[in-house]
Amino acid sequence: MSAARNTTTRDRHRAYLARGRPPCGICGQDIDYGLPHLDPDAYVVDHIVPLSKGGPDEVSNKQAAHRSCNRAKSDKLDDDRATVRRFVTDRDWWS
Template sequence: MARWQGRKGRPWRRVIAQLKATNRTCWLCGHAIDVDLPVTHPLSFTADHIAPRSRGGAPTLDNVRPAHRRCNSQRGAKVDFRPPLRTSRPW
């Protein structure tokens, strides 16, 4: 059996494909994610680990949620991160 390769290889690509197919809403801000944007765009799709990899989180579908690149970067490796409250109108 092959050794787990982390965030590269077929197992990770399967997790990302399942995540894109099931949910396209950022779990941090609640807005829709456009999966067709280039990877470097701030509102592009990324997989955010609930328990960060640096703190022992596994790269499985149970530990991954969809997020915008900007939202994922703001959260960083914080475990107790609370997303900002959504307001009733844009400010």
């Protein structure tokens, strides 16, 4: 069962996060904060640790995101998602 959320608090957190116009916390790309709310690239608030996984409904557990990124993430944690790993090495592969 999900926790009841206060819409006043939700709106306050949404405005607070948008104030700095941060990039998407999921993909890292810029967000167009003026897009209509149903646009896939529109600004939404993402719970970093989903409420369904025990995350708190607090601003410290929220980040700005694109609607499409947030939908793709769904209620998964970083460990639950397949991630692209980047390996750094000093080896010169073309010599």
